[in-house]
Amino acid sequence: MFITLFRKECVQTAKSLTYWLYVACLVLFFNSQLGNMHILTPPQEGQENYFDYGFETDITEQDIMETGAGSLVWAYYYDNYMTYPVGFAKSVSLNADEKEEIGDIICELTGLKPADLEADIAAFFETHDIQTTQYEVKLKEGLTYDRFLKYMDRVAEILGPGSGYTEENLRANVQIPVDYEGAVANYRDLTEKDGLTGGYARLFCDYMGVILGILPVFVTATRMLRDKRSRMQELIYARRAPSGTVMGSRYLALVCMHMLPAAVLSVIPTVNCIRAGIEGVNLDYLAWLKYDLGWLLPMVMAVISVGIFCTELTETALAVLVQTAWWFISLMTGGTEMYGGSYGWNLIPRHNTELNYAGFEEGIRQLAANRIFYAVLAMVLLALTILIYERKRKGHLRRSGKIFRNHKSTDQV
Amino acid sequence: MKTEIVIRNLSKSYGKKQALKNVDLQIGKGMFGLLGRNGAGKTTLMKVLSTLLEKDSGKIKVCGISVEHASEIRKITGYLPQEFSMYPNMKVYEAMDYLGVLSGLTKAQRKERIPMLLERVNLTENAGIKVRALSGGMKRRLGIAQAILHDPKVLIVDEPTAGLDPEERVRFRNLLSEIAEDRIVILSTHIVGDVEATCEEIAVIDQGRILFRGTVGELLSLVEGRVYRAEVSRKELDRIRSSYNVTSMITLGNNVKVRFLADTKPFSTAQHCDAGVEDAYMYLMQREGAPLCS
Ligand SMILES: Nc1ncnc2c1ncn2[C@@H]1O[C@H](COP(=O)(O)OP(=O)(O)O)[C@@H](O)[C@H]1O
Ligand SMILES: [Mg+2]
Numbered sequence: 001m002f003i004t005l006f007r008k009e010c011v012q013t014a015k016s017l018t019y020w021l022y023v024a025c026l027v028l029f030f031n032s033q034l035g036n037m038h039i040l041t042p043p044q045e046g047q048e049n050y051f052d053y054g055f056e057t058d059i060t061e062q063d064i065m066e067t068g069a070g071s072l073v074w075a076y077y078y079d080n081y082m083t084y085p086v087g088f089a090k091s092v093s094l095n096a097d098e099k100e101e102i103g104d105i106i107c108e109l110t111g112l113k114p115a116d117l118e119a120d121i122a123a124f125f126e127t128h129d130i131q132t133t134q135y136e137v138k139l140k141e142g143l144t145y146d147r148f149l150k151y152m153d154r155v156a157e158i159l160g161p162g163s164g165y166t167e168e169n170l171r172a173n174v175q176i177p178v179d180y181e182g183a184v185a186n187y188r189d190l191t192e193k194d195g196l197t198g199g200y201a202r203l204f205c206d207y208m209g210v211i212l213g214i215l216p217v218f219v220t221a222t223r224m225l226r227d228k229r230s231r232m233q234e235l236i237y238a239r240r241a242p243s244g245t246v247m248g249s250r251y252l253a254l255v256c257m258h259m260l261p262a263a264v265l266s267v268i269p270t271v272n273c274i275r276a277g278i279e280g281v282n283l284d285y286l287a288w289l290k291y292d293l294g295w296l297l298p299m300v301m302a303v304i305s306v307g308i309f310c311t312e313l314t315e316t317a318l319a320v321l322v323q324t325a326w327w328f329i330s331l332m333t334g335g336t337e338m339y340g341g342s343y344g345w346n347l348i349p350r351h352n353t354e355l356n357y358a359g360f361e362e363g364i365r366q367l368a369a370n371r372i373f374y375a376v377l378a379m380v381l382l383a384l385t386i387l388i389y390e391r392k393r394k395g396h397l398r399r400s401g402k403i404f405r406n407h408k409s410t411d412q413v
Numbered sequence: 414m415k416t417e418i419v420i421r422n423l424s425k426s427y428g429k430k431q432a433l434k435n436v437d438l439q440i441g442k443g444m445f446g447l448l449g450r451n452g453a454g455k456t457t458l459m460k461v462l463s464t465l466l467e468k469d470s471g472k473i474k475v476c477g478i479s480v481e482h483a484s485e486i487r488k489i490t491g492y493l494p495q496e497f498s499m500y501p502n503m504k505v506y507e508a509m510d511y512l513g514v515l516s517g518l519t520k521a522q523r524k525e526r527i528p529m530l531l532e533r534v535n536l537t538e539n540a541g542i543k544v545r546a547l548s549g550g551m552k553r554r555l556g557i558a559q560a561i562l563h564d565p566k567v568l569i570v571d572e573p574t575a576g577l578d579p580e581e582r583v584r585f586r587n588l589l590s591e592i593a594e595d596r597i598v599i600l601s602t603h604i605v606g607d608v609e610a611t612c613e614e615i616a617v618i619d620q621g622r623i624l625f626r627g628t629v630g631e632l633l634s635l636v637e638g639r640v641y642r643a644e645v646s647r648k649e650l651d652r653i654r655s656s657y658n659v660t661s662m663i664t665l666g667n668n669v670k671v672r673f674l675a676d677t678k679p680f681s682t683a684q685h686c687d688a689g690v691e692d693a694y695m696y697l698m699q700r701e702g703a704p705l706c707s
Contacts, residue, residue, distance in 0.1 A: 001514060001515075001517055004514045004520075005514055005515070008510075008511055008514060012500075015502065226500065230498050230499060230500045230501055231496060231497050231498040232497070232498065232499050232500060234465060234492070234494040234497060235492075235494070235497055235499065235512060235559060236512075236515055237465055238463050238464070238465060238487060238490070238491075238492040239487060239512065239515040239516045239517075239563075240484055240487040240488045240515070240516055240517050240563075241514075241515040241516070241517065242484065246515070393464075393465070393483075394464065394465070394466065394467045394483065395460065395465055395466035395467055396467070
């Protein structure tokens with residue numbers, strides 16, 4: 001019964017409009033983010049720059065201070081302060097007193113008076129490429145990291161929530177491109193440890209996670225509301241199929257149908273790697289599968305389980321709200337860890353580069369724990385959903401509104 | 414195992430509202446009619462029988478199985494809710510197939526039974542159209558077909574004739590009678606004509622209580638020989654209503670045609686006439702002191 005129901009659920013899903021909207025979104029998103037993916041070739045000595053080969057991962061306090069102070073000077077000079085309170089950019093305008101205070105802080109940090117700034121910025125970009133380099137500023141002799149952070153706290157206070165001057169954000173803002181040696185090391189990691197395709201599979205997961213962390217909830221909620229909307233519930237309730245079979249097959253079908261197009265797309269980066277034909281690389285032909293199952297599947301399972309649970313419990317579109325909130329929070333907290341390595345308990349782990357295998361290796365235990373947690377959470381929510389379904393089947397937890405509607409419609413006869 | 418439903422002392426409340434009060438019923442093979450006005454408790458009783466509601470107290474055995482064993486009961490009962498539909502974008506055959514799987518039928522069984530049942534409810538030609546394109550009557554017939562898909566011993570249909578036109582209603586009743594040949598069919602209705610024509614055994618339910626249990630003939634005998642009809646003015650009507658049980662009235666201009674119950678001939682223009690089930694039903698309802706709904 002389970003297998004047949006599963007097949008029928010898959011067919012039903014394949015016939016629903018929301019599902020094809022989901023597939024379309026997936027394809028469009030893939031195209032826009034990874035559509036013209038270029039496969040990294042080995043770095044050559046004497047190249048103009050090595051921006052494509054990743055960033056330094058050992059960031060010193062000195063780096064943080066120079067970049068942080070630089071970004072403050074830049075904002076002050078152009079009088080353009082941006083914050084990201086709920087993820088969206090917001091321009092903050094300061095009053096004269098606040099501006100003066102920022103000016104004083106800059107002076108404390110760098111010894112530069114407001115009038116000197118223009119010259120300093122100009123001098124910096126005499127020797128650096130303005131397109132690719134962040135402005136950094138020389139600090140006053142003897143400025144300690146603690147003192148620096150105190151000043152930054154004050155700046156963050158003036159600018160309000162979501163500013164880039166918290167320690168976490170200051171650190172995330174430092175992006176120092178590697179030099180030739182670093183590039184060679186990073187590339188060697190990519191080809192030897194990641195089999196080239198691994199890095200791209202991870203990058204694929206990073207991007208696709210952003211929409212797989214939300215979209216499945218729409219299809220799921222639609223499917224779950226369909227029984228009620230078509231007034232089919234009682235016809236199903238009264239049949240012998242156990243609640244576990246009804247819900248379990250439905251859940252499994254939703255998970256498979258959502259993973260299917262993602263899995264198909266995930267093969268494309270691997271194909272690109274093969275076509276790039278880089279010499280001396282031992283390609284990992286199944287990396288995409290490992291990452292689909294290990295990285296994306298638990299996420300899709302979790303999102304769909306939230307979908308079935310909330311919808312079965314409330315018979316409303318609450319699940320969409322809940323998942324949107326969760327997705328949003330995940331994206332926001334993930335925003336400071338884009339380069340990968342620290343995945344925490346985020347539903348949508350970020351690793352926005354094909355490189356940084358070292359970071360991945362460091363974070364893999366955490367990532368595995370994270371993914372197992374979500375898979376287990378999904379199973380728990382599924383079990384709870386089955387329990388709720390079983391209760392409703394016996395007339396509990398139901399809304400009474402329907403009965404009264406019945407009376408109206410029969411009264412007219 | 415005997416094909417029989419035994420209900421003892423069944424009660425069920427929704428919060429403070431008591432929908433069934435100490436119901437005792439025994440139902441055997443054939444068509445059984447459950448007659449009662451809206452809100453009487455018919456749907457509640459039928460849902461309890463088909464495990465869609467849990468009773469508060471009492472005992473129910475369906476063909477020897479206690480109603481607590483929901484999955485066993487579901488194997489042997491078919492249920493057609495008062496209000497139902499199916500996934501509108503499914504074809505008739507597809508919908509039946511889906512529900513057949515949920516009833517645990519094998520592929521071979523479904524292939525055999527679905528065309529047979531569609532034939533029986535006269536929907537063979539509509540097997541390929543979408544459920545949303547069915548008329549009300551067709552949908553009801555499809556409802557019956559899905560309810561007997563797994564060949565249940567007990568078929569429970571809740572107000573199946575509501576919303577059908579008179580001709581469809583008759584055909585539908587006949588269909589149910591055919592199905593009842595070898596099983597229990599319980600039919601609820603608030604229309605006297607539905608049970609009069611087809612049900613051997615009936616029960617009248619009101620405010621959660623069984624007021625009457627027996628054959629249609631026995632119901633008739635409650636008022637046999639006491640039914641009179643007369644055409645009176647509106648003024649006289651008030652007098653009649655205060656002294657007799659009025660079972661029906663039809664307004665004709667300034668006059669009203671009434672049927673009422675009296676032990677002896679009440680006045681000269683009143684004519685004695687044959688008792689109808691409607692008269693008996695109305696008598697039962699008024700004996701309980703509840704006001705008429707019409
Ligand atoms: N879910 C419910 N919650 C509260 N009261 C209900 C509910 N369902 C039915 N009732 C009440 O119980 C009584 C019996 O209802 P029902 O069994 O639907 O009657 P019938 O089917 O004979 O019209 C009615 O008074 C109705 O208002
Ligand atoms: Mg009802």
